[in-house]
């Protein structure tokens with residue numbers, strides 16, 4: 646229970662990655678504040694953690710609305726007295742390129758990914774500074790934030806921006822004992838999120854042929870298999886723990902080796 650007595654606020658707690666990270670932090674002993682714009686994603690995550698013997702509350706909030714962000718942080722402080730760990734995970738997907746994307750769509754997607762991380766970092770870090778006990782902030786990136794991607798302009802730009810937001814916030818908050826790091830997921834094995842949704846009591850229809858579609862992804866990554874949300878959960882527990890006490894301003898890639906590989910040429914073949 647390396648996060649015993651810690652409190653973790655996680656944004657974007659769908660049964661996929663945010664839910665996997667929240668469950669991982671809860672299994673390590675942290676109380677969870679599950680925050681999502683979709684009430685059922687916050688509520689189901691919190692209900693599952695409570696039912697599994699942990700402690701959790703659900704907060705419905707839009708990460709781009711500062712009043713709602715403040716209310717979420719206040720709800721965390723009221724319920725648990727503090728926040729030790731913040732995971733900025735909420736995002737939307739909208740695969741469009743620079744030509745076809747409207748400016749409004751650009752603003753919405755970058756607003757959620759970058760603006761949401763900014764607002765939650767601002768208000769959670771203020772709470773952490775007031776307590777004087779430090780903390781750990783983890784921003785969720787994507788392999789799309791590390792390389793140029795066609796047809797995904799706002800997402801890959803915002804995720805890349807979040808890498809330097811992480812470094813800049815880390816440099817600013819270091820004097821308060823707050824560590825800021827990022828965690829990079831990649832194309833994710835979808836089966837665990839269906840399992841989680843079922844565990845959360847939802848009716849799930851698994852899309853036919855999904856396993857075959859994921860084969861193509863698997864064959865392209867060095868490990869020939871894809872990470873699961875629980876793999877990101879383990880990495881988040883590490884970044885939040887005292888085991889990472891000397892780590893700030895860095896990115897931990899949990900990507901089955903994807904970014905390390907130069908894809909265009911294999912000199913060994």
Ligand SMILES: NC(=O)c1ccc[n+]([C@@H]2O[C@H](COP(=O)([O-])OP(=O)(O)OC[C@H]3O[C@@H](n4cnc5c(N)ncnc54)[C@H](O)[C@@H]3O)[C@@H](O)[C@H]2O)c1
Nearest residue numbers: 657659661662681682707708734735736787830831832833
């Ligand atoms: N799925 C992947 O393969 C993958 C790969 C790399 C990185 N990621 C990253 O992992 C994170 C989670 O992705 P996921 O696949 O679990 O996505 P998801 O769509 O399942 O979950 C995202 C959650 O964020 C919430 N959300 C969206 N806008 C919000 C807002 N304005 N305010 C509050 N909540 C909001 C959604 O309701 C949802 O619950 C994201 O940051 C994503 O960029 C995902």
